[in-house]
Amino acid sequence: MTFGMSQFLGVFFEEAEEHLAALEHLLLTLDIAQPDPEALNGIFRAAHSIKGSSGMFGFDDLTSVTHVLETLLDKVRSGQIALQAEMIDVLLESRDVLLQLLAAHKHETPDPSIPVEATRARLQRLIDQQGGAAAAPGVAHDNDDSFGFFTDAPGAPAETAPVVAEQQAYGLFADEPAPVAAVAVTDSGYGFFDDAPGAPVTASLVNRAAQTPAPAAERRSTDRRGVGGSAAPAESESSSIRVSVERIDSLINQVGELVITQAMLAQLSLVLDPSEHERIFQALSQLEHNSRELQEAVMSIRMLPISFVFNRFPRLVRDTCGKLGKQVELVLRGEHTELDKGVIEKLTDPLTHIIRNSIDHGIELPAERIAAGKPATGTVRMSAFHQGGRIVVEISDDGKGLSRERILAKAREQGMAVTDEMPDSEVWLLIFMPGFSTAEAVTDLSGRGVGMDVVRRNITSIGGRIEIKSMAGQGTHIVIRLPLTLAILDGMIVEVDKVHYVVPLTYIVESLQLKDEHIYSMSGSSSAVIRVRDEYLPLLSLHCLLNQTAAPPPAVGGLVLILEAEGNSFALQVDELIGQQQVVIKSLEQNFRRIDGITGATIMGDGSVALILDVDALPRLAGQGAPSHA
Incomplete structure (x- = not known):
């Protein structure tokens, strides 16, 4: 050719x-x-x-x-x-x-x-x-x-x-x-x-x-x-052009480097007297403003509607129902919700496995549904919406729900340490274990125990979180929380034991200095809560959560951030608040290893590395044994 x-x-x-x-x-x-x-x-x-x-x-x-x-x-x-x-x-x-x-x-x-x-x-x-x-x-x-x-x-x-x-x-x-x-x-x-x-x-x-x-x-x-x-006239012609993804990624990387350079210049300017170098400070302020606008414009290019993923599922549902002899209606909501292209690429496989499992294991055959007093046609719902600085994707069905007994029995067969007293939330998470499947026979749809393992691995690899709720006879509800973007975020720089950390701004409700009347101890527990405007919030110490060797400062007089994650609020005590800054996210797992409670890293203006906190994971870390601080 x-x-x-x-x-x-x-x-x-x-x-x-x-x-x-x-x-x-x-x-x-x-x-x-x-x-x-x-x-x-x-x-x-x-x-x-x-x-x-x-x-x-x-x-x-x-x-x-x-x-x-x-x-x-x-x-x-x-x-x-x-x-x-x-x-x-x-x-x-x-x-x-x-x-x-x-x-x-x-x-x-x-x-x-x-x-x-x-x-x-x-x-x-x-x-x-x-x-x-x-x-x-x-x-x-x-x-x-x-x-x-x-x-x-x-x-x-x-x-x-x-x-x-x-x-x-x-x-x-x-x-x-x-x-x-x-x-x-x-x-x-x-x-x-x-x-x-x-x-x-x-x-x-x-x-x-x-x-x-x-x-x-x-x-x-x-x-x-x-x-x-x-x-x-030329003005009426289409203004869109096709641009390769590689060029957009390169542009985003360059904007990220520009943000780091701008932070370095701001750091260097701290030694200057504003009264003597007024024009320099004005130029730096203008540079910060322009950098932010450029970053927002470039990031918007990479944002895609989640319909790019959702649109493939009507065919998947139709084909799966044809193989299984089931009747399912798929209801889609929030298809125009936008998120980063990199997130969308990692989301396709997990959602495919979840939808297929909902039809295969959740939705009953028409005769079974009618016998249970349900309509012959089952319903699978998918929705996407913004919540804070994250995207929430929900998948629910009106099927028979997860079987607690079958999951526990299968876990015991595979030698897992489980007990009958385990709460449902922990039992449901067992389906994400590698090789776990309750299917009685291997088919081209299920039974090999690799589907839900892929789901969790892909979701966690992009800093996401997945939750499951299920009720026998009524169906299963799965919630996936994802970062809006994988490139740049606005964060509050905090200091703990002379080390800087970044808290994403979208999680922060307010900050305050604790007084003695704010703090309450819980009877029979070493945990503490604080009272803010007639609301009691768990008090967590970042010192303890990150296992710092130095002794944490006393709670009275300390600084706390009131954070809201996954619909729950809590207070996080830190040593100092350094200031707000736009940071470029670098993958910690790709360059080092995965650390619980940490979602990534960034390069600060002085060239040092600061870790970005995974706010959603902090309450879970506290529940696993990291003590709160009174």
Whole structure:
């Protein structure tokens, strides 16, 4: 392949993946009894765009499958073939085959095991069963060809009906000068070179049965070219560009280094007299302001909606239910909640395992649910929302819940030290142990004891926390708490035994100096609490939690931070409050080892290393034996 063509391969693969994702979503939401014409058009256009574009690069296997696929879709949307439930299964399987072929071409690893011919045969059978006839193999264009590469090549049949535009064109060189007929480009127009110079335009209707103009609101969001082919002003063109993740990561790293440099300059300025070096302090203040704005702008580039993860689960639920003979409704909330791309990448596998387990082990068969007084269709709910400086993802089902007896019995079989008196919260955590599974038989869905182990490992690797609540006969509720970002945070620098630590600002409610009337001892316990505005809070000493060798200072007269973590408040005593600072997070586990109560490290302005506290873990550390301080 020539260099001039190969440079567009990356864009082709990205666009094709987007088309396949859109195709799957539309198929899963399609009403078989009364299919939405626009949804059918969208499905057709996705297949049509991939066919034209893949033919441009000589990917004949992709082209052959999508050609038969779009023939079937065209007959369905035109009413020549009635939509059936079997078709949805075959169309989804065809989509999976296209995704495999796309991956094989992308990574240049041909895979002869991909069932190309079998898929084409299944699609053709659906056409033949309804009395339809597929177009001759190898035909690259038909009357609706306006989306793929060179779709307007010389010799293509031309029509005069204008095409209603629905979305922006994303193809390369979409605005090349060309003699254009009276056309408004249809829908997505993702193909490359749609308007190649000198090519006569094929202007065919997306929906021939409904030749009504788009409403005014829709017309305002149409393609860049209006009726008559006149180019729209440059200001109306799409302002988005594709940028590789590597470049964004490099930019974030550079911003992180800038933040460290700014902190170093601020540290050096402490020896200067502000009255004599007023302009220097003004410049440093402006630098801090600009650095913060730059950091926020760069971090926003890396933020993605969690729908990137959520959108794959309707298909997972459908396929899993088909294998198990169960009926499940998936309810999604908060899909637009944004979090760091790095967090999203680590979240996909855990959520996949949790959803699959909820259906496999939690949701009962329809007959069992009806016998238990439940509706035949079970419900799995997924939601995401912000809470403080974290993202909370909740997954719940209305199934039979976890079996305490089976979990304890399995734990004993594996030699774990468990007792019947263990609280439920500790029993539920046993399912995260490596190799632990209560499945009676190994299947392709469960039974090997690796799923939930992967869940905990991936969640903890990004500083997250996972909790489980379950009630027999009512279902299971799983809560995952994740950091908003893995790069930069605002923190309060505190000192304990002449060592600096960072407390994320999002956890801090207030700070105060303890007086004697604030402190109360608990009878029968060495623990202490403080009373703040008629509320009693546990008092923890960072000295004790981190096992410092030096004796902690007395509580009376000491400084405490009132912190709120996972819905609970507590007081944390420290030696000194140094000040607020923006810090760059460095992974401690990758560069050293994991330490309980510590979520990462950062480089301070004087070049020293400060540890970032894992506030969520501090109450748990205190409960494991680190004494509080009275």
